Amino acid sequence: MTALAEPPKLDDAAPRKLPLAQKISERWPAWGSIxxxxxxxxxxxxxxxWLMILSISSEPLTGFAGDWTLRWYDDMLYGTGQREGExxxxxxxxxxxxxxxxxxxxxxxxxxxxxxxxxxxxxxxVRFRGxxxxxxxxxxxxxxxxxxVSLFLFYRLGLHWKMGEWSLGLAHFVWAFPFALLAMLVxxxxxDARLLEAAADLGASPWRRFWQIQVPILKPGIFAAGFFGFLxxxxxxxxxxxMRAGDITLPIYLWIQSGAHNSSVPLIFALSTLITIASxxxxxxxxxVAFGERTVRATDVKKT
Amino acid sequence: MAVINASGSASVSDAVRVAGGEQIxxxxxxxxxxxxxxxxxxxxxxxxxxxxxxxxxxxxxGKTTLLRIIAGLERPSAIxxxxxxxxxxxxxxxxxxxxxxxxxxxxxFPHMSVGENIEYGLRVRGMPKPERRQRAEKVLELIRLPGLxxxxxxxxxxxxxxxIALARALVTEPAILLLDEPLGALDEKLRIxxxxxxxxxHERLGLTFIYVTHSQEEALTMSDRILLMRHGRVVQxxxxxDLFERPVARFVAExxxxxxxxxxxxxxxxxxxxxxxxxxxxxxxxxxGRGAAMPGTKACVAVRAERIQLGPAxxxxxxxxxxxxxxxxxxxxxxxxxxxxxxxxxxxxxxxxWDRSMEISTATAFWWRANDCAIMPVESE
Numbered sequence: 001m002t003a004l005a006e007p008p009k010l011d012d013a014a015p016r017k018l019p020l021a022q023k024i025s026e027r028w029p030a031w032g033s034i035x036x037x038x039x040x041x042x043x044x045x046x047x048x049x050w051l052m053i054l055s056i057s058s059e060p061l062t063g064f065a066g067d068w069t070l071r072w073y074d075d076m077l078y079g080t081g082q083r084e085g086e087x088x089x090x091x092x093x094x095x096x097x098x099x100x101x102x103x104x105x106x107x108x109x110x111x112x113x114x115x116x117x118x119x120x121x122x123x124x125x126v127r128f129r130g131x132x133x134x135x136x137x138x139x140x141x142x143x144x145x146x147x148x149v150s151l152f153l154f155y156r157l158g159l160h161w162k163m164g165e166w167s168l169g170l171a172h173f174v175w176a177f178p179f180a181l182l183a184m185l186v187x188x189x190x191x192d193a194r195l196l197e198a199a200a201d202l203g204a205s206p207w208r209r210f211w212q213i214q215v216p217i218l219k220p221g222i223f224a225a226g227f228f229g230f231l232x233x234x235x236x237x238x239x240x241x242x243m244r245a246g247d248i249t250l251p252i253y254l255w256i257q258s259g260a261h262n263s264s265v266p267l268i269f270a271l272s273t274l275i276t277i278a279s280x281x282x283x284x285x286x287x288x289v290a291f292g293e294r295t296v297r298a299t300d301v302k303k304t
Numbered sequence: 305m306a307v308i309n310a311s312g313s314a315s316v317s318d319a320v321r322v323a324g325g326e327q328i329x330x331x332x333x334x335x336x337x338x339x340x341x342x343x344x345x346x347x348x349x350x351x352x353x354x355x356x357x358x359x360x361x362x363x364x365x366g367k368t369t370l371l372r373i374i375a376g377l378e379r380p381s382a383i384x385x386x387x388x389x390x391x392x393x394x395x396x397x398x399x400x401x402x403x404x405x406x407x408x409x410x411x412x413f414p415h416m417s418v419g420e421n422i423e424y425g426l427r428v429r430g431m432p433k434p435e436r437r438q439r440a441e442k443v444l445e446l447i448r449l450p451g452l453x454x455x456x457x458x459x460x461x462x463x464x465x466x467x468i469a470l471a472r473a474l475v476t477e478p479a480i481l482l483l484d485e486p487l488g489a490l491d492e493k494l495r496i497x498x499x500x501x502x503x504x505x506h507e508r509l510g511l512t513f514i515y516v517t518h519s520q521e522e523a524l525t526m527s528d529r530i531l532l533m534r535h536g537r538v539v540q541x542x543x544x545x546d547l548f549e550r551p552v553a554r555f556v557a558e559x560x561x562x563x564x565x566x567x568x569x570x571x572x573x574x575x576x577x578x579x580x581x582x583x584x585x586x587x588x589x590x591x592x593g594r595g596a597a598m599p600g601t602k603a604c605v606a607v608r609a610e611r612i613q614l615g616p617a618x619x620x621x622x623x624x625x626x627x628x629x630x631x632x633x634x635x636x637x638x639x640x641x642x643x644x645x646x647x648x649x650x651x652x653x654x655x656x657x658w659d660r661s662m663e664i665s666t667a668t669a670f671w672w673r674a675n676d677c678a679i680m681p682v683e684s685e
Contacts, residue, residue, distance in 0.1 A: 197377050198411035200398040202425035202476065212424075216415045 048276055055269035072270040094271065097253035104165070104249065105234040108172040112180035112229030113222050115173075120184035120221060121191055121214060133185075137178045144238035147174065152242040163245040171239035176232035180225035183286075187221030220289050227286030231279055250275070328353040328512050329374065329480055332384040336369050336536075343369040344380065345536035351480070351514060356506050358515045358523040360547075360559075361533035367516045370533070371482050374514065376401045389479035399428075404473035408485040410465045412457045418444075418468055419453035425476035443475045446505070463494045470502075474509070483515045487522065499525050520560050524548060532556055550592040554682045557606035563654045564612070566605040567682060573597035578679045580605050582650040587626045589677040597679070607677035609643065609656035617671035627671035628653075646670060 018026075054060035058067040076094055119136070123129055139147055151171055155161045195217070199209045215222070237251040244252070250271075258268050329351040336344040344366040351357045359367035372378035374386065376398035386393045393401050404425065412421050420427075422440040431439075437453075444450050447467045452460075460468065466486060473481055486502075487495045503526045506513050517523055523530050524544045532540045532547060540552045551557040557565060568582035578591040580603050587605045591597045617627035633645035633652065642660070646653045646667070655670060 192411070194407065194409060194411050195413060197398070198405070198407060199413075199424070199428075201375055201377060201403075201405045202472070203399045203428045204424070205399055205428070208428055213413060217413075 051269055052273045052276070055273040060266045060269045072266045073274075076267045076270045094253070094267070097248045097250045100165075100247055101234050101250035104168055104172055105230045107169050108176050108233035109226040109229035111169075111173045112176055113226040115177060116180045116184035116225040117215070117218060117222050120181060120188040120225075121193075121218060123181075123185065124189050125193065136181050139174055140178045144175065148239040148242040151239070155243075163243055165247060167243040167245075168240055168247060168249070171243035172233035172236055173229075175236055175239050176229045179228040179232055183224035183228050184218070184221040187218055187224070191217055223289045224286050227282055227289070231282055231286070235275075235279065326353045327351070327387075328355075328389050329514070330385065330387040331370070331374065332386075333382075334370065334373055334380045334384075334386075335382040336366075336373065336378065336380045342536050344373070347533075347536070347538060349531060349538070351512055353512055354510045356503075356513045356515065356526055356528045358517060358527035358530045359533060360517060360520060360523045360530050362518055362559075365533040366536035367518075367533050368484055369536075371405070371484055371514065371516050374480070375403050375405050375482050377405070402479040403482055404476055404478040405482040405484060406466075406469050406473045406486045408488045410469040410489075412460075412465055412468060412472070414457050416457070417453070418455045418457065418460070421457065421468060422472045422475050425472065429476070439475055440471075443471045446474070447471050448501075463490060463498075466490060466498065470505075474505075474511075478511070480512045480514055483513060485516055485518070487517075495522075502526060520547075532559060549678065550590075551606060551678060551680055552592060552594050553680055554604040554606070557604065557678065557680065562606040563609040563656075564605075564607045566607070566650055566653075568603060568605065568650075570597050570599045570601050570603045570679075573599055578603065580679055585628060585650055587677075587679075588624075588674040589626070589679045590675060591680070592678040593680045602682040603679055604682050605677055605679050607672055609654045610641075610658070611672045611676040612653065612655040612670050613672060614644070614655055614657065614667040614670050616669050624674045625671050626674055626677070627669060629669050630667065632667055 024031075050065075053065045054063075055072055056068050056070060057065045058069045058071065060072070123133060123136075126132065148171060151167075151174065152163075155167060156163060161167070191214075195213055196209050199213045200206075204212065235251060236249075237255060240249050240252055248256070254268055254271060327350055329349070331347065331349050334344055334347050335342070343364075347366070347370060349357075349370070359370060361367045369378060373380050373383070374388075376393065376396060383394060389402055391402070413424065416424070419437065419440050422443060423436040426436040426439060441450070441453060444452060447470055449464060449467055449471075452464070452468070457465070457468075466489070470486065483502075487498050490498060499522060502513075502515075506526070515523075515526065524547075527544055529541070529543055530547050531538050534555060540547055540556050542550075547556060548560055551560060551562070554565060554567075566580075566582055566587065568580040568587070570578055571581040571586060572579040573591065573596065576590055578589065578597040580587045580589075582605070589605060589607075593603075597603065617625050628648050628650065630646040630648045630653065633647050636643040636645070640658070642657045644655045644657055644667070646655055653670070
């Protein structure tokens with residue numbers, strides 16, 4: 001053989017494992033994040049899950065699941081007194097609050113959509129945008145109970161106006177508008193105002209520029225504002241407590257019922273479950289509409 | 305002819321009268337300020353029907369402001385009059401003016417298809433759908449993008465977007481088409497193709513184009529007439545050859561990329577000729593400044609690198625030749641040609657050599673014909 005050196009052994013090809021001690025010492029922050037992350041999810045969602053399970057259990061008040069039944073849903077819809085054989089009567093004790101809440105939610109949603117459409121696109125371009133934005137978002141930071149008490153004191157004791165559905169609607173708007181505005185701003189801050197110039201340049205009147213350029217492009221923001229307005233109004237409790245006359249919204253109904261000792265308490269489990277599911281679906285739609293990808297057309301996919 | 309106002313638009317209006325074309329645009333005495341900054345300083349311009357007029361200048365020269373004032377997108381701080389195609393447009397908003405703009409950023413409507421974008425100007429004019437579609441398809445063929453009608457805007461390439469923006473502006477058949485650095489966002493190859501295409505389109509359609517650019521090369525390629533702007537004023541105005549060959553001020557020569565700008569003092573002046581002293585050297589050339597050359601004032605001799613010949617000056621005709629000794633400096637290979645730097649007593653000079661067989665690094669002298677340079681004042685105005 002010649003003096004040629006032997007080719008080096010291909011040691012590098014064999015995978016080498018990280019020692020466990022090193023693994024832990026290097027990665028414990030990540031593991032901590034993972035553990036806490038799951039734990040937080042658990043404390044948020046376990047009670048909701050538990051509530052859902054109990055809503056289909058025959059003895060929810062005992063806290064033990066099992067003996068599955070849809071009886072509470074049945075009772076909620078048709079009243080507790082009426083069992084098979086008797087004529088079903090719609091349970092107005094649940095449905096009146098439900099309809100009032102739906103009505104308020106739709107009104108709040110509409111107000112939020114209009115107000116955020118008019119304010120949202122202009123806000124990023126005005127001089128005092130920072131302080132203004134903070135002003136609009138203040139109801140998020142002021143404790144709900146403080147804001148609602150001040151609203152109540154102003155209208156009831158200051159102006160001597162009678163509370164009623166109008167004041168509920170007003171309070172819900174005050175509460176929901178900051179969220180609606182934020183949702184609109186996500187879309188509006190990406191809006192290129194130069195498009196309006198281009199439209200004007202092509203001959204579009206201010207009215208057409210608004211309806212044909214601004215509104216269609218901001219549509220996701222408008223919908224998102226509406227969804228948030230709807231959801232926040234539908235679930236709102238502290239403002240409603242102060243700003244109502246004798247009106248009972250759904251959350252107030254739930255609040256009253258959960259504190260009462262009577263046979264209709266198990267209904268709350270069923271009702272809460274339905275509201276939770278409806279809210280989750282609505283939220284998903286709202287997020288999808290506001291932040292979702294632009295819908296991809298068939299022509300995009302075909303291009304290869 | 306229209307009465308000319310006192311603020312000095314006389315020369316421009318005269319130029320139009322000489323050219324004989326029908327006037328389609330007149331801006332009289334426009335001034336615009338953004339806070340403390342004067343973007344446009346008492347500018348008056350005119351354009352003939354069918355003209356390709358270029359507003360040339362650096363950023364901040366006021367060229368885009370002027371274009372936006374013509375479009376109606378900017379309301380000037382002070383103005384006497386804007387007339388567009390015989391209509392007094394001074395107080396008209398943008399949507400009532402018979403002009404359309406091609407924006408540098410395209411400004412295509414993202415929620416509309418290509419077809420809907422192009423048709424938008426017709427739609428706001430209340431044209432029925434089938435007719436609009438027909439016109440849109442036709443203009444798509446004109447810009448050589450047939451079949452893109454249904455395409456979404458976000459599926460287009462930069463070059464396609466640029467053409468769609470052009471189509472959208474063309475389809476309404478405006479009196480004046482305004483183009484605001486339309487090729488600025490394209491890569492070089494595409495930009496050069498589009499220059500030719502725009503020029504052809506202009507000739508085919510016979511429309512009036514007002515074109516804003518900072519590129520002297522674009523301006524030279526396409527324009528019938530160029531307005532070179534600086535600090536909100538028009539520095540020089542004329543056909544491309546005028547700006548290229550006869551700059552009225554050092555700034556113009558510099559902007560038109562004249563490589564050698566040699567500053568000195570006027571020694572003698574006689575009519576169209578001037579002699580400039582730089583150190584111990586006297587350089588002759590045609591005077592291209594606006595007024596008469598004043599001996600003792602600062603002046604600049606502008607000579608392009610390709611006009612400089614290496615070697616001893618030919619002995620005959622010495623009166624019409626400028627010649628200087630030199631020592632050769634760096635040679636810069638440029639592919640098609642070679643740039644030879646020369647060290648001289650009046651500062652560095654760049655010579656461009658196309659003949660590759662030439663022995664350049666041994667040159668000890670260089671010369672150029674007096675008529676191949678221009679002499680102009682250092683200060684503009």
